[in-house]
Amino acid sequence: MEKYEYLGLVGEGSYGIVIRSRNKENGRIVAIKKFLEDDDDKMVKKIAMREIRLLKQLRHENLVNLLEVWNRRKRWYLVFEFVDHTLLDDLEQCPNGLEYDKVRRYLIQILRGIAFCHSHNIIHRDIKPENILVSRSGVVKLCDFGFARSLTAPGEMYTDYIATRWYRAPELLVGDTKYGKPVDVWAVGCLVMEMLTGEPLFPGDSEIDQLFHIIRCVGNLIPRHKELFHKNPLFTGLQLPDIKRIELLPTHYPHIPCLVFDLVKKCLQIDPEKRPSCAELLQHNYFTADGFSER
Numbered sequence: 001m002e003k004y005e006y007l008g009l010v011g012e013g014s015y016g017i018v019i020r021s022r023n024k025e026n027g028r029i030v031a032i033k034k035f036l037e038d039d040d041d042k043m044v045k046k047i048a049m050r051e052i053r054l055l056k057q058l059r060h061e062n063l064v065n066l067l068e069v070w071n072r073r074k075r076w077y078l079v080f081e082f083v084d085h086t087l088l089d090d091l092e093q094c095p096n097g098l099e100y101d102k103v104r105r106y107l108i109q110i111l112r113g114i115a116f117c118h119s120h121n122i123i124h125r126d127i128k129p130e131n132i133l134v135s136r137s138g139v140v141k142l143c144d145f146g147f148a149r150s151l152t153a154p155g156e157m158y159t160d161y162i163a164t165r166w167y168r169a170p171e172l173l174v175g176d177t178k179y180g181k182p183v184d185v186w187a188v189g190c191l192v193m194e195m196l197t198g199e200p201l202f203p204g205d206s207e208i209d210q211l212f213h214i215i216r217c218v219g220n221l222i223p224r225h226k227e228l229f230h231k232n233p234l235f236t237g238l239q240l241p242d243i244k245r246i247e248l249l250p251t252h253y254p255h256i257p258c259l260v261f262d263l264v265k266k267c268l269q270i271d272p273e274k275r276p277s278c279a280e281l282l283q284h285n286y287f288t289a290d291g292f293s294e295r
């Protein structure tokens with residue numbers, strides 16, 4: 001711990017804080033994630049250990065690298081490589097959306113990172129601009145993979161899950177416990193639209209508003225999810241709209257090329273079973289048509 005020199009605070013969240021630091025022995029710049037105190041909870045420790053082991057195994061060019069871990073005075077400290085900025089910073093810099101080529105370069109790397117995790121049966125569940133790191137040379141690295149959930153899971157109800165709701169799949173919103181890898185594919189669809197337009201696609205201000213945004217845009221829930229909605233105490237007394245015509249139409253986004261629009265529509269299927277896998281998305285014409293994915 002003493003070998004690190006404090007450089008500045010880069011992030012703050014329900015997990016704790018992220019500090020940019022310098023390793024005094026080798027000059028390396030790192031990001032230290034300092035977790036909130038884990039109040040003697042053996043479960044928290046057990047899950048933290050398992051997750052750390054997992055992160056150490058998950059080595060991929062598009063995932064942030066975990067360098068070191070320590071526990072001191074009931075707090076966990078995770079030392080990661082430092083990556084220049086986040087996609088959130090990029091979006092703040094470009095309020096009208098990112099350049100078309102940049103979106104494609106970012107997206108292929110995001111999908112490669114998620115595909116790798118999915119091949120190890122890990123679901124991220126919290127894909128959002130802040131969790132996508134971008135190096136100065138344009139290398140994209142996902143962070144926070146599957147970690148937040150496992151650490152906060154014990155004692156915390158599924159429904160007060162703290163992740164940003166804007167990227168949450170309909171199955172998570174209605175409280176389906178049988179969700180899986182398609183939740184990450186949904187988030188990718190939301191993210192691509194945001195990269196292209198500069199605006200979040202579904203900026204819901206509550207759980208129900210989130211569902212309304214989604215249904216208005218991509219159509220009615222599947223029967224199983226409608227049933228879960230009506231059984232969920234969170235939505236007592238609330239009605240779902242019945243949509244006849246969906247609004248995610250290319251005519252609403254005339255400046256978005258149809259190849260990427262087709263990819264987004266596939267990610268945003270209301271039925272999770274119909275969404276393609278990340279590996280399939282990587283074979284989409286958007287990446288293969290002009291030999292881009294080989295370059």
Ligand code: 38R
Nearest residue numbers: 010011031033080081082083084085086143144
């Ligand atoms: C930056 C740069 C600017 N803002 N992070 C990933 C680790 C990391 C973060 N490595 N390099 C960075 N670089 C924990 C930020 N902010 C940021 C990014 C992610 C704040 C919070 C989070 C979420 C994982 C988390 C540090 N955890």
